[in-house]
Amino acid sequence: MMNHRRIQNQLSAYLDSELNPEERAVVEAHLSICDACAQMMGDFQQNRQWIAALEHEVPPIADRVLAQLPDRGPVRRQFFPSFDELRRWVFRPSTGAAAAAVTVCLIVAFIYFNPTRPPEDALDLYLTVHTEHVAYNPLRSNVTADSLGEDMKTPDTTAEDNTDFLLEVHLGD
Amino acid sequence: MEHVSIAPLYSRGADRLSNPIERELVRRCQDGDKQAMDALMRQYQHWVYNIAFGMLGNPEDASDVAQDVFLWLWENIGQFQFRSRFSTWLYRIVTNRCLNVKDRNKRHHTEPMEILDSQPWVPVDTASPESAVLLAEQREILQRALAKLKEDYRRILILREMRNLSYDELSEVLGCSVGRVKSRLYEARKALRKLILT
Known part of the structure; x- marks a missing residue:
C-alpha cells in the first residue's frame, strides 16, 4: 500500500482526474481511512470552487481596442517556428x-x-596491413579480395612487399 | 458596464485544430479583417481580462494588459501557425505580458499587489444577504491568499481552476513538461491552502 506521503502527492492529480483507475482506487481507499488527507482533499476542492468563482465584470475592452486598430493589409504568415x-x-x-x-x-x-581503428593485437595488425597491401597493390590488379586466400598460399614475388613500411605508418610512428 | 457571456467555441477534449470557425476568424484577422478581430476579442476578452486580473490583482493593470494584448495580436497574429489551440497561444501571451508588468512594477517600486474590495464581482449566488456576505468574505480571504502566493503558483492555479486547462494545455502555456505541471499544481494548491488556513 502506498504510504501517506505518496498519497498526499497524488491528491492534486486525483482532483484533476489525472490518475489511472488503479491509482484512483488506492487514493480513494486511503481517503476513507485518513482524516488528514480527506481534509486536505476537501480544502483543495473548496479552493478550486472559490477560484473558479473569481470572475470580474469586464470593461468594454473590445470596443476600446477596435477604436484604436490601425488599418492594415494581410500580415505575412510565418510558416517556420519563431x-x-x-x-x-x-x-x-x-x-x-x-x-x-x-x-x-x-x-x-x-x-x-571505427574502421580506421588499428587492431589491438600485433599479429592481427600485421595480417591486416599485409592483406590490404596485397589486395590493393596496383601491380597485382588480377588479385581480388575473394581470391586472397589462394593468393596468400602462392605469394607473388614480382611485387615488392612493403608491409613493414605500411605497418610503421599504421602504428603512427 | 456590460458583462459579456462567453460561449466556448469548442468543447473540451476536442481536437486542438478542430474548430473551423476559430481558424477562419484567425485567417481573416491575418488578412486584415477588423470584423474578425472584433469577433475574436469578444470571444476572449472575458478570460483575458480575468486571467490578467487574477495575476495582477487590480482592474487598471488588467484592463491595460488586455488592451495591449489585443493590439499586439492585431499586428502579430501572423505568428500563429495553427499548430496549437489559439486559446493556449493567447493565454501564453497574456501570462507573459502580466509577468512583464509585474517586473516593471517591481522595478518602479510600486505596490506589487493591491486588494481592491470595491471591485464588482460577477454574482454567483445572491439568494440571501447572508450568503452574499459570506461569499464576499470568502473572496476577500482568497484574494489576499492569492496575492501572497508565488507568481508561478498563482499563474498555474488561475489557468487551471478558472479556465480548467488540461495538463497538456498548461504544459504548452507555461512551457514546461506535464510532469512539472503536475508537481507544481500540487505545490501551488498546498501553498494556497496553507495561506488560507493561517
Missing part, C-alpha cells in the same frame, strides 16, 4: 534527453565501429 517557439522546443526536457541519448550512441558507435 525564435521563441524554437527556444521552448529546444529547451524542453524531452528534447534534451533525446539529444543526450543520440550523442552517447554516436560516441559509442564511433569508438567501437
Whole structure:
C-alpha cells in the first residue's frame, strides 16, 4: 500500500482526474481511512470552487481596442517556428534527453565501429596491413579480395612487399 | 458596464485544430479583417481580462494588459501557425505580458499587489444577504491568499481552476513538461491552502 506521503502527492492529480483507475482506487481507499488527507482533499476542492468563482465584470475592452486598430493589409504568415517557439522546443526536457541519448550512441558507435581503428593485437595488425597491401597493390590488379586466400598460399614475388613500411605508418610512428 | 457571456467555441477534449470557425476568424484577422478581430476579442476578452486580473490583482493593470494584448495580436497574429489551440497561444501571451508588468512594477517600486474590495464581482449566488456576505468574505480571504502566493503558483492555479486547462494545455502555456505541471499544481494548491488556513 502506498504510504501517506505518496498519497498526499497524488491528491492534486486525483482532483484533476489525472490518475489511472488503479491509482484512483488506492487514493480513494486511503481517503476513507485518513482524516488528514480527506481534509486536505476537501480544502483543495473548496479552493478550486472559490477560484473558479473569481470572475470580474469586464470593461468594454473590445470596443476600446477596435477604436484604436490601425488599418492594415494581410500580415505575412510565418510558416517556420519563431525564435521563441524554437527556444521552448529546444529547451524542453524531452528534447534534451533525446539529444543526450543520440550523442552517447554516436560516441559509442564511433569508438567501437571505427574502421580506421588499428587492431589491438600485433599479429592481427600485421595480417591486416599485409592483406590490404596485397589486395590493393596496383601491380597485382588480377588479385581480388575473394581470391586472397589462394593468393596468400602462392605469394607473388614480382611485387615488392612493403608491409613493414605500411605497418610503421599504421602504428603512427 | 456590460458583462459579456462567453460561449466556448469548442468543447473540451476536442481536437486542438478542430474548430473551423476559430481558424477562419484567425485567417481573416491575418488578412486584415477588423470584423474578425472584433469577433475574436469578444470571444476572449472575458478570460483575458480575468486571467490578467487574477495575476495582477487590480482592474487598471488588467484592463491595460488586455488592451495591449489585443493590439499586439492585431499586428502579430501572423505568428500563429495553427499548430496549437489559439486559446493556449493567447493565454501564453497574456501570462507573459502580466509577468512583464509585474517586473516593471517591481522595478518602479510600486505596490506589487493591491486588494481592491470595491471591485464588482460577477454574482454567483445572491439568494440571501447572508450568503452574499459570506461569499464576499470568502473572496476577500482568497484574494489576499492569492496575492501572497508565488507568481508561478498563482499563474498555474488561475489557468487551471478558472479556465480548467488540461495538463497538456498548461504544459504548452507555461512551457514546461506535464510532469512539472503536475508537481507544481500540487505545490501551488498546498501553498494556497496553507495561506488560507493561517
